Each structure stands twice: as C-alpha cells, then as structure tokens.
Amino acid sequence: MTSGDEGLARGAQASDPSHDAGAPIAEHRSRTHATVETVLRNRLAVAGLVILAVLVLAAIIGPWVIPYEINEIDIANRLTGPSTDHWFGTDELGRDVFSRVVVGARVSLVVGFVAVGIALILGVPIGLISGFYGGATDSTLMRFMDILFSLPAILLAIAILAVLGPGIVNAMIAIGIVYTPIFARITRGSVLTIRQSVFVRAAESLGATNNRILRTHILPNVMAPIIVQTSLSLAFAILAEAALSFLGLGVQPPEPAWGRMLAEGRSFFEQAPWMAIFPGLAIVLTVMAFNFVGDGLRDALDPQQRSVIESRGVG
Amino acid sequence: MNGTSRSRIGMLVMMILAIALIVAACDSGESVDTGETTTTAASGGETTTTAGEGGEDTTTTAAAAPEGGGILIAAQGAEPDRLDPHLTSAYASFQVLENVYDTLVQPGPDLSMEPALAESWEISDDNLTWTFTLRSDVVWHNGRAFTADDVVYSYDRIMDPDFGANNAFRFASIEEVTAVDATTVAIQLSRPTPNLLVNIGAFKGMAIVPREIVEDGTIDTNPVGTGPFRFVSSSPDQGIVLERNPDYWRASEGLPYLDGVTFIQIPDPTVKLTNLRSGEVDWVDTVPPQQLAALEGDSSVVVQRVPGGDYHYFALNQNREPFNDVRVRQAIATAINREEIAEAAQFGAATANQTAIPAGTFWSYDYAPFTASDTAAATALLEEAGVSDLTIEFLVTSDFPETVTQAQVIAAQLDAIGVGVEIRDVDFSTWLDAQGGGDFDAFMLSWIGNIDPDDFYYAQHHSTGGFNFQGYNSPEVDQLLDAARVETDQNARKALYDQAATLIVDEASYTYLYNPENINAWGPQVTGYEVRGDNAIRFVETQLQR
C-alpha cells in the first residue's frame, strides 16, 4: 500500500463514519436500554440503588438536618446509650453518634468515588494501550501492573500513605493506586477479545487510525466490564478506607468517617457498643448496596465477566 | 475429558490437604504457654524441662522452688524491638530487661535510689569521686563471676561516642570509670553530680552487661544478665521466655519465687484484657482507662493504680510566629481546661497539673498560675499580642491514641477564643521526624519514667537541651538549671528547680496537662506484685497461687 492509498483510505473513512461505526454503536445504545431494564428487574439491585440514593441524600443535605453539631464535645454526657435525645447514643467525647454517622456518609462516598475514579483514570488507559498495541508496550505496562498487584494491597496503601502523609486526599490517592492494576487488567482482557472481532478488523482493514479505532470501537465495547468493576470497586474502596482508618491512617480527626468511628468505638465496645455498631452498620449497608448494584449490572451487561472481578483482597 | 478431569480434581483436593498438613507439620517450636499444662507440672514439684536456645536443654529442679512458683504469662501491648539494653529505647524491651539485668543501684519502692549490684558507695569531699563497693556474690547467668571490670566495660560502652548508646547523655559528667579492685569501682566526675545515682541506675538502659555477649554478637538474641530471671528464648509465636535464675544474688531470700516468666505480645488492648479475664494470661501491662469502672466489680481481675511520674504536655513551636510571643502561649495555656482534658483522655485515672512533677514527692512543686477556661484573659492576651485568625496545627500520633483524643478536646476548648486547631495525626516515626525537623506548630506527647528533676527539666527546657524541640530560650532558666545540676544540698537544689519551674510554666515552654496513674492488672492468682511509680515491671517478688 502506498502512502497515497493510505491517505485516500483515511479520507474515505472520515467522510463516511457510519460505514464502520454504525452497527456496534447502535448495538451499544439498545444494550444500554436493555441494561437499565434488566437492572431494574433485579430486586436486590433496586434495593441497592435505593440505599445509595438515601446515602447520597444524607451526604448532600446531612449537615443541615442533623440534630447536633458533629464536633460538639460534652464530656458530662459521654458514652450514653441510644435515647430520644441521641438516637445512636454518644461517643467517648459526648458527641452525637447519629449526627456523625449521617455526615460520615459524605466522607465514605467521596473517598469511594474519588479513589475509584483515580483507579479508572489510571487503569483504563493503561489497559487500552496495553491491549491494543501489544508487544513491548503491553509487556512493559502489564509487568508493572503485575508488580503492583503482587504487593499486598493494604501494605501498599499504608506505604503510600506513609510517604504522602495521612489524610483524606492521600487516602484516596493510595486506594486509587492500589486498585489501578485491576482496571488495567480487565480493560486489557476485554480489548484483546474485542480486537479480534469482525468489526474492529474491518475498521483496521479500512485504514482507520488507531486512535479512532480505540475511541469509537474498542472503548464503547469494553465499557461493560469496567462499569461492573467500578461498582464493585466502590465497595472495596469503602472497606479499604475503613481498614486504613482502623490503623489510624486516612481521614484526620475530628472529621467523622465511619472507619475511624468504628476504630475508636472498638476500644469502648463493652461500655458503649453503639459507638461501633452504627458506623459498622453504615459501612455494611453501603458496601452491600454497591455490591447489589454491581451484581445487577453484571447480570445485565456481562454475564461472562468473572476473572478478576470479585477478587476482594481481605484487609 | 470428563473422566480424567474428575480424577484430577480429586488429586487436587488431596494435594491441598497434603500441603495443609505439611505446613502444619513444618512449623516446629513450642506454643505460647497458656498456663495450664506446664504450670501444673511445675507447681506439682516435678521437674520441668525447657528447651533452651540452640537445642540445649536446661533443667530446673522445681522441688527446690519455693511455694508460689509456676510460670507467669505476662501480656505486653507492644513488641520489644531489641534486647541490647544500651541500644533500645522501647518500653516494651525494658519490661523484659528489668527482670534480666541489674544496675549498680536501682529505684526502691519510693523511687529513692537503693543498693543493687553495688552494696554501698562513698562520695569524696570535693564531690568529684564516687567509690562503689560491689557485691561479691553475684554470678552472671552464664556462670562467670561478676566483677568491677564488667562495670567499667559497660560504662565505657555506653560512653563510647562511636557506639551510639541511647543513654550516653546521662554519663555527660563522668570523666572516667576505673576498677580499683575486683569489687570496687571509682567514678571520676568533671563536675559535682548530685543525681549520679539516678543517672546510672534509674532504669535498665544503664544495665551492666558482660563483655562476652557483646563480643560474640549475641546480646540482642541471647542476653545474659545478673537479674532474677534468665533469658531462655524469644520467638514471635512463643514470646520471650525467661526462667528462674537459681543463682540470683537474692536467692538466700528465696527469690525469685516464680519458675519463669513468659512475655507475650498482644497489640489490641481489648483483646489483651479479654485474655486476662479468660485466664489465658496472668498479667497485663495496661488497662484501657475507660474499662476501669467496669473492672471494679470483676472478680477475675485485680487492677492496681498508683500515681506515676509520667506527665502529658504540649509544646508550641517558639521558632514560629506567633508562638514566639509569650502572650500567645499564655493565652492558649489559660484557655484550655486541664481537668476536662484529663477526664476525657484518662477517665479519672489522672490528676491535672500545671507543672511536670506530680504531687506527693520530695520534688513536687505546687504551682498553678492559669485559671482553667479563662476565655476573657486569653482573649485579652491574644488582643495584646495583636493576633487574630489563628489556626494551630497540632502534631499528634495514633500510636499514642490519647494524644488524638486530647487534641480534639483542646480544639473544642480553643474554639471558645476563636483559635482554630487542625489535627495532624501521623505515625510515630513521622511524628519524631516532624518534631526533630521543627515541622510543627504544636506537638503533644508525654514523658515517662523520669525520677530526678534534672530528668524533668534540663534536656527539655535548657537552651542547649537535646530535647528542646520547641525552641525555648531563657538565659535565666539556663542558669538555674545549670546551678541545680551541681548543687549538692538537697533543699537548695529543690529551691533552684522551683524557680526554674515557675519560669517554665509562666512562659509556657511546655504547657503541662496532667499526670496519669500507672495501671497494671493481673489475675487473682498473682500475689506479691506491685505497680511502681516509675512503671518498672519487676516480677522478682511475685508469686502464683493456683
């Protein structure tokens, strides 16, 4: 093929996008519709969505509706059990546990979303490039991901936090880095499958640019497993934040974060079980909600996807 | 394919089980002694055999052991780092080493210095030569006789600038240590040192060690001392195993009573206490203060609380604006409420104090210039200093969780005078690094194990003091502390320290908060153990009655 031919082919390509893109995109759109329907038919997924809606609401309007100021210290009334005054009781400094749990939703959700966002932003491009270009690029990137993946997740997060210093932003970065290899692997795996498909080969034979093939053909078609993994990773990220807070890293006091509240409550378990029970329940509910939605999405989008998903590292 | 796959599954399952068994079999060594079997055997007057390091068996005849023997299981919250007494700074290590090593002199029950390896001592008229007469009946755990050369060797090791011993600073006034004869040691000083006995004997960081275990490099793995218990072994699963030293220099008194002590490490305080209540361990090094009330009616646990010499404080960085202004420091010192802080963090197991040394000792000094929560005075001071919109970054560490609690209470208290607090909770290594590098507005911690007022004030508040990270610089205080260091008259010396303390408190070099109680707990089967004011853990007179 001469360079002139190539230029011509590209020109033709650009002038007639429907030629190659039509079928898979249309398929993608109708699939989105079907996905929403399937997810909504799944009762657990709906329950998960409802819980998440309540949590998001709590995170947004929480600070304006809670009965007490979250950092108001009242030593005389500390460690009192649930009552009409304090629905979830008070903690070791006399703070209202209910108010802190409500506001804590904000921290957990923000940590979860931002951390997974970081993992997505880093992991998906790595996976796309690795899977699409193959060869030395692929093996270099994937070896690096393998190295990160072979390090114990919680230890890697601890080490990153030790370098960056504890704090909510750094906790999000650390968790994000820890979950990057999973996204890279999943994306790469899907790209390898899609790359062999008829329509990608067709686009290639028609001389579409790599960039264009990646954007218009590959990315839309690898979205399904990524979406599923995102939902499940949100669950892991919240657990990871809790584990880091348990070890005294993560969110700085007196900011109410569920993981930290649970860690503090652990020392008071016998006198004041409510201190650990309510934030613990909040964590369990949130993680469960993300898992339900993730499972619903998987059933709808991608029943075959299994390999790396669900591989939760225990903290 | 199906048939072959199935048999392969079977093989796979077998393999996994086989691996599990091999692994189980691979881990040799002994268990953490949980009391029951071994103790029964020992107190039944039979012979107990304990596997020594390197496979050697050392046999103790329990028939010779007095009533109240047995092996005590002691649970500590932290892991000892190393067992070389001159290199470790970890309290967990000293809990163990206290029972293995000796110093020339040691703090008695009231923390006054009493004889240990030295029977007696004399001070020359010029106060520059101290002559110690050593006990002649002391034998190392390896059987060699203890002599004056061991003292000279140990002190030279601590003082060697290339070695880097933790407590070298305590020997700053010592010029030379010489062995006059086998049982006499002379210490030559460059200046009178009225607190020399505390400097060389306050705790086991200044222990006398035998040359041979330093030279063969086993001091960290197989310490040899002269104390009531001999080191047997250390491993993460068995803990640190000590056995009775039958040749202890107080053996004629029947000491020690116990056949051995095993230190195990349980990091979680709640789990540690649960072990005590369920009888898995006999003794624990701390009790979470919030559990004290609940434990009062618990017949399975004996809790003892004594006023201790530790103190909690925070310090503002005087190399930074606006904390270099004494009025700002005073404003903060009077805006806080020490009672509330102590109550919040220690649940009544502490006494608020505006100076360092707790009440009830010779050196304590009743001085409390600041009114608690005096927001009017504090606001006035801040206005005078022209400071507004102040936010303080408080350096604390979850490794000492009470600092995190206290910072939250202080944040609420300072909110009343419009001062913000940003809590920076880091791990202790980072904390130390930030403190050393001056990277803080305020840091908060506690000092433990101090006995002499020089320990309390000199290194912390003298302008050349090694621990003066807050940058306090008062020529007057320097002069007082220097004078007190060499003052041999007790009462004159106390007067000097009182004057220094007045300035240190007034100028808020440190803002002192409270003195916590020392708390240990044990099962009802343990007798003869006393919690000490210096938090030293001594099992020499302890007995077990099962």
Place this chain on the structure above:
Amino acid sequence: MTGYVLRRIGQMVLALLGVSIIVFALIHLVPGDPVRTALGTRFDQEVYEALRARAGLDQPIVVQYFTWLGNAVTGDLGVSFRSGVPVTTLLLQRLPATITLAFAALFVALVVAIPLGIVSAIRSGSRLDYAATATSQVAVSVPDFWAGIMYILLFSLVLSWLPPSGYVSFFEDPLEWARHLALPALTVGLISGSIIFRFVRSSVLEALNQDYTRTARAKGLTERQVIWRHVMPNAWIPIVTVVGLQLGFLLSGVIVVEVIFAWPGLGRLALLSVQDRDFTVLQGAVLLIAFMFLLINLVVDIVYGWLDPRVRYD
C-alpha cells in the same frame, strides 16, 4: 510446557526485582528513618549520627540499594535495624503462622463455599439459594477486623469457648493449635468463602445452561450423573482461578486480622517494619509475600491447563 514455566519464572524474577525497587524507593521517601525511630523521644544528634554510620545509612540511596541487592543475591537479606536479628531468621519465624492461617482459612472457605455453591446453583431460586446468596452478600460487606472483634467478644468473652488470640504450634499441642486457629481462620475464611461461593454458584449455573448439559439430560442420565459427569468438570476451571487468587490474598493480605488476633505472621512483621522504617525487614517480608503470590499465580495457571487440556501454553 517447560519453556512456558521457565519463561514465567524469568518474569517472576524480574517482577521481584521491580518489587524490591518500589519498596526501596517508597521506604526512603517516607519521612522518618529507623535510627530516629529507634532513638524515640530521647533524641541525640551525636548518637544519631554514630548509629547511622554504623548501619551504613549515611551512604547514598543507590549505593545502599545495590549493597542490599548484592547481599540478597547471595541469600543474605541483611539485619533488622530494629531488633538486630537477621532478616532471614525473622521471616522464617513468621512464615509458618502465615501459611497455617492462609490454608486454614482456605479450608474453611472451601468447606463452606463448594457444597453450598453447588446446591444453590442446582436449586437456583429456592429458599436455600436465597438464604445462602444473601448471607454471602452480607459477609463480603463486613469489614474483616470488625468481624474478628465480634467473634472474640462472642466466642471468647461471652461463651468462653475459644482463646481470643495467640498461636500454638501443631506439634506442641494439636488441640490448642486448632483452638487458637479457629477464630482468625473463621474471620478471613468466611469472607473468602463468600467470594468463592458466588463463583461456584455462577459457574455451576452457567454449566447447567450449556448445550452439553441439555444433551446429557436428553440422553436420559440421572440428575446426579449430569451434575458430576458433565456440569462440574466444566465448572471447576474458573473456580480454580478464584481459589488461587484468594489463596494469594490470604497469604499476603491479612495484616489487620493478624494485628487483632496477635497472630505472629508476616503481615504484622511487615506492618511493624513500615512503622519503624525497618526497611531491610520490610524488603524481605514484601519480597517473600510477593514471591508466594506470584508462585501461586503460576501454579494456578499450570493447574488450569492440567484441568483443561485445551489450554495451550504459548
């Protein structure tokens, strides 16, 4: 096959080298150093410098790394700054407890997950299936340290059935070994079991819906024959993958649980060495953990091909 294994081992060595560089870089970027930490609050500049020089910490980082690497190649992983004990000794002391807990937890996980997963799939939609699925959903959502504390409170404090913490060697006392192992193994095993359960259930369910299963049924085989001859052999392969991955995590990632149960494993050693900046120990511990993780991945891939001869190694 041999070529494949050799190539994989080569990749493993490279990965371990990468791990060592990352760990070395990370630990040297962390504020604080082992000497300062060892000195604690009683800090003295002269003592600090003497100790640094003695430990070779005053050398440039690159020199320190290559010194370490040179020694590591000959099997000498250095000496712990914190304890003065050789790193190899520390690792060997801790390894049995870690492996014991990992396999015990895996045992718990498999005992729960495999029968329950198969039955749930066969009786998909039944009450048992719902109950098992719901329980597994809750179990994977509970933070493990939280579950651990709950078990301690229930089984040790309230019921006094099991010791709350510690480790006893199998040879010392098999009964005590099992009693001490029970709670930590339960804590992590049930979480792993829930993950494996969901895999078993979905793999079996998928195999049940395949053409060959329908064909087998059409041939008039009994349901039991269908399950064992046609469904299970095809369902095993993905299960082996997830079990391998879980074992990798169990060997590497139960740090918080080790802390709670005072379990003398590698995770706690690694955590302590991060806290004390004891980087020779951290290097050794992380390399060992990563090595086990990569080794298990390799074994899983080999087993994979063994179970399914259609998989080719190229």
